[in-house]
Amino acid sequence: MKDKILVSIDHVSFSYATGLVLDSITLAIKRGEFLGIIGPNGSGKTTLIKIMLGILRSSTGSISLFGQNIDKFKDWSKIGYVPQKAGAMAVRFPITVEEIAGMGRVSNKRFLDFSSDEDREAVSDALDAVDLADYRKRLLTELSGGQQQRVFIARALASKPELLILDEPTVGVDIDSETRFYELLKDLNEKHKLTLVLVSHDIDVVAHEVQTIACVNRTLVCHGRPQEVITGDFIEKLYGKHLRFIVHGH
């Protein structure tokens, strides 16, 4: 049973100087799940995943990752992270797709950083998975927004994670790339058996792509399968009264 729950968040609260951002959130993420965390801007979604990733420390409550308390957890290569606006670079800087994907192999277990055959193979597999094998020697700044996003997914995949966490991954990406991007995520979830956590403010898209939804707005407003959760007063609870919600068919 322990093995089935990858992330267990237990009554976690967090405050910035400006006030309480997360209020007693309890949530479990199961192996193989594709979870969408949604909520309006400033609702604490990003804070929640930063706590899960050990970037921020919760004020109260506890978190366990892969059955182990987060303070003792060392196996960070099991978790891949694609941050918001990952590595956005406006100025030409010479760094290649391969070099960025290779960062995913930097580990806390080894002191020295020489690439092994295993590292090279993992990077090449990761670039294959996101369909960028032909772009390995290209500079990041020569790629489109959608391609750049996939570079950062490749970086997260290079560590061979079991859990992949993506924060607003499609911001600034065109519609075509967005569609391909969700196909890629589905593929990673179904074929590669990767557990996925997708943070987004775009309920419409997320509702169609994920298996479960967690709605966060300081507290956990709702949690369940999209068709069960997105009903009646849901929007009102999450966003307040004055918002209309239209679900498009895909």
Next chain:
Amino acid sequence: MFEIFQYSFMVRAFAAGIMIAVVAPLIGNFLVIKRFSLIADTLAHLALAGVAIGLLTNTQPLSATIVLTAVAAIGIERLRASKNIPADAVLAMFLPGGLALAIVLISFANGFNIDLFTYLFGSIMTVKESEIWLIIGLGIATVTVILLLYKKLLYASFDEESARASGVPVEPINIVLIVLTAITVSLAMRAVGILLVGALMVIPVVTAMQLGRSFFQGMFLSVLFALMAVIAGLFIAYYLNVPAGGAIVLVSLIIFGLIALTNIRLRP
């Protein structure tokens, strides 16, 4: 044309210059990708205070400078990492702070003198034997640390937050980078002077950025451009009798200009 090497002071100048030309841009690459280039100039102003302490206490200014800049660098990094103050504001605070400390200390040491000016504008031709060994020793140590921690330095400089999420020990790595920067600034100060240190750490890197096809290649090219600037600058300084620091920085700017121009013309 090689009678220049008959003079042992010129040989020492070349030895120190070449070591600094290797180390300064290597560190500079990580600073530029971190968008933290101005740390070099900030530490350089603190270095002046280090020199003042050295002159005041009659110890070797280079050692005093390395200690002071390294301690200040750790303070800067701590403040930056706390995220309570914007990173550029931290630099804007320490830069005049270093200068203020230097001015007060210098007044105790009976004001400005020739010695101080050699640190302000560099005086690579007066590098002493003992300093050469310090420069070469610390230079080799710096290069070794960069090579050993290359990937961690790159990840933490390029994307600090993801590196932290991947379990990279970001805080210690940042401290290593900033202490290496402090050491490099102190060494380079002898060659090009406090006011020009930042130039040697940034201009060759920015020049290489125009051409590099990878971060690794960019690092290699930046060292190449810095070596060209230092060697050509020393020749010019010797034969035209101009200050070496100024000549080195001007040559590196000319290389940048030439490459930027051809690059613009080659691009569609």
